[in-house]
Amino acid sequence: MMMDKRRGRVLGLPFPGVAGAHNAITDVAGVEVGTVTLISGEGPLVVGKGPVRTGVTAILPRGKANADVPCAAGYYALNGNGEMTGVVWIEEAGELQTPITITNTHSCGVTRDATIRWLVSHGVGTGQDWGLPVAAETYDGDLNDINGFHVTAEHTIAALDGASSGPVEMGSVGGGTGMLTYDFKxxxxxxxxxxxxxxxxxxxxxxxxxxxxxxxxFMVLGVPVGRHIGQGKLRGKDQGSVIAIVATDAPLLAHQCKRLARRVPIGLARTGTVGNNSSGDIFLAFSTANEASFAQRSGIVSMEALPNGDLDKLFMATVEATEEAVIDAMLCAETMTGRDGNTAIALPHDQLLTVMRQFGRL
Structure with a gap:
């Protein structure tokens, strides 16, 4: 399928590295992504009624068909002003046993609990008599009626049921519907x-x-783009968070997955952030390798793993893909007006490309 024409590579940005067929997390075989987007209302904020600019994203590490098989996993928090549930058990067990949901800050508990309902209704076990789902959040209250609690269990279940492989829709969709980055949509x-x-x-x-x-x-491939596009700021300050999920089919153990998660901040830093106090920057990495071993619930299991000395290329891949994912999240979003007429402008492609040419990067 043709790549979204708004993405950086299509615009000519010279991102390093070789991308997969869809240039997305779903290039890791088995991974499925689903979204439900909620957009309604306009004008002044009326709590409980809107305007609504939010949603939920679901990621199934092994897809619906093998949702009961854990993955080796590890997490890392650069700055803890945010939430990702389930990571205490991941730290303890070294396994991701559930789907992942991502939404707005005040709906994180809803999507967590709905994931348990989904697991029960689909007969998906976790190897225990209970589930500890991973649910994460970032704040969309600049555009959304975040205290209106518009994301429901039904929306979450629809995102899980609708998850698929293939191209991943980007920009203002799913849990990312009401989000901003570097004061662009x-x-x-x-x-x-x-x-x-x-x-x-x-x-x-x-x-x-x-x-x-x-x-x-804001930086793009080393160019200080944010200093050259000053119009249309909504927040005017560093505020918000970033959740990153890293997937690989390389055979890794839990501690090695954690090492991948620890490389996400390097990719974020390439875009300009320093991990400010108000930003919840939380990352999870998992490996889909060793499926048969993780499916085995008892007895002695054998697992493949790369030696630590061979991980450098995976570290670089994580850094490069993180940088590109952030920039494409901006390039694929369109200008959005939400609560109280607040408007988050899209990153203007023409101005971006002009600045990049001025610095000799195109």
Whole structure:
């Protein structure tokens, strides 16, 4: 399928690395992504009625068909002013046992509980008599009636049921509907990289719900773009958060997944952020390898794993895909007006390309 014409590579931005077929987290075989987008109303905020600019995103590491099989996983928080449920057990067990949902800050508990309902209704077990789903959030209250609690369990279940492989819709969709990045409209973004290690090919895919950054700090491939596009600020300050999910089919153990998650901030830093106090920057990485071993619930299991000395290409892939995912989250979003007439402008492609040419990057 043709790549979205708004994405950076199509516009000519020279991102490094070799991307997968869809340049998305779904290039890792088995990974499925679903979204439900809620947009309604306009004008003054009336709590409980709108305007509504929000939604929910669901990520199934092994898809619906193998949702009961855990993955090796690890998480890392650059700054903890945010929420990702379920990570205490991931830290303890080294396994991701549930789908992942991402939404707005005040609906995170709803999507967590709805995921349990989905697991029960689909007969999906976790290897225990209970589930500890991963649910994460970023703040969309600049545009959305966040205290109106418009995301429901039914929306979450619809996102899980509707998850699929293939191209991932980006920008103002799903949990990213009401989000901003560097004071431009943003939301969901994704990218992937193909790497060769020891004669075998592996894929790394990154998904971000991007909602952070001060305009003046914004960088694209080393160019200080934010200093040259000053119009239309809504926040005028660093506020918000970023959730990143890293997937790979490379055989990794839990501690190695954590090492991948720890590389996400390097990719974010390439776009200009320093991880401000108000930003909840939380990241989770998982490996879909060793499926048969994770499906085995008892006895001795054997697992493949890359040696630590071979991880550098995966680290680079994570950094590169994170940077590109954030920028594509912005490029794929369109200007949006929400509560009280607040308007988040889209990153203007023509001005971006002009600045990039001025700095010799096109």
């Amino acid at each position: 943003a939301g969901n973004g994704s990218a992937s990289r193909i790497v060769e290690i020891g004669g075998r090919s592996y894929t790394v895919g990154v998904f971000v719900q991007s909602n952070f950054g001060r305009r003046e700090d």
